[in-house]
Amino acid sequence: MSEELGPTEWGTTVGVGPWPGPWPADERYDPELLExxxxxxxxxHYRYWRREAIVADLDLRRHDFHVAIENFQHDHNIGTVVRTANAFAAKAVHIVGRRRWNRRGAMVTDRYQHIHHHPDLEALRGYATEHDLALVAVDNTAGAVPIERTALPRRCVLLFGQEGPGLREDSRLGADLVVSIAQFxxxxxxxxxVAAGVVMHTWIEQHADLSNAW
Incomplete structure (x- = not known):
């Protein structure tokens, strides 16, 4: 069995120490981090880079899907959704409803992810129309089509409801497509x-260039 560390086996310490040797002559690097x-x-790939440089580079890699989640009851899952959206290089995350959300689950990834706020669904629909994005609602309700057998639009907003009540009825009725996740x-x-992660990865399987993955 190989003793080399795998991609998720980070050992006992996180990150890297001071830069060894002469510092790189590149404006993307942060002198404080180098020191x-x-x-x-x-x-x-982004070790020692300034945050602004990381965001700029990610903007060259982001995919054509957006993620939206309702926040009418201060959903505690939003941080997890943001972290997953960052991992899959979503174009942006949209929070519909309350502006405040619990950032703890984001594990600081919100610093690298574009996040927009919309007071209501109508505002989100307006954004989607303006940017030529299909609105794909995710909910296990009657009339939804199984995502496992559905081609997702390349340019889209994946809309998720909050924990408990799920999507509002007007969210489903106003969507271009409603998909469900098979459960047993x-x-x-x-x-x-979790649902957001499943659907985002489905988009990745259908549309992303896997040769660009880390």
Whole structure:
């Protein structure tokens, strides 16, 4: 069995120490990080980079899907959704409803992800229309088509409801497409953060260039 570390086996320390040797002559690098080390939750490609430089580089890599989640009851899953959207390089995350949300689950990835707020669904629809994005609602309700057998639009907003009540009825009725996730157990629904991850990865399988993955 190989003793080399795998991509998720980070050992006992996170990040890297001070830059060894002469510093690189590149404006993307942060002098403070070069001097003291970089303990942030970023892939090795972005070690020692300034935050602004990371965001600019990610903007060249982002995919054509957006993610939206309703926040009418201060949903605690939004941080998880943001973190997953960052991992899959979503174009942006849209929060519909309350502006405030719990950032703890985002694990600081919100610093690298474009996040927009919309007071209501009508505002989100307006954004989608303006940017030529199909609105894809995700909910296990009657009339939804199985995502496992559905071609997702390349340019789209994936809309998720909050934990408990799920999507509002007007969210489903106003969507261009409503998809469901196949389930086989006793529970009516899965966690909103988990559902978002499943659907985002389905988009990745259908549209992303996997040769660009880390």
């Amino acid at each position: 003291h080390g970089d303990r942030r939750n970023v892939v090795d 157990g006793s529970t009516r629904s899965i966690n909103a953060g």
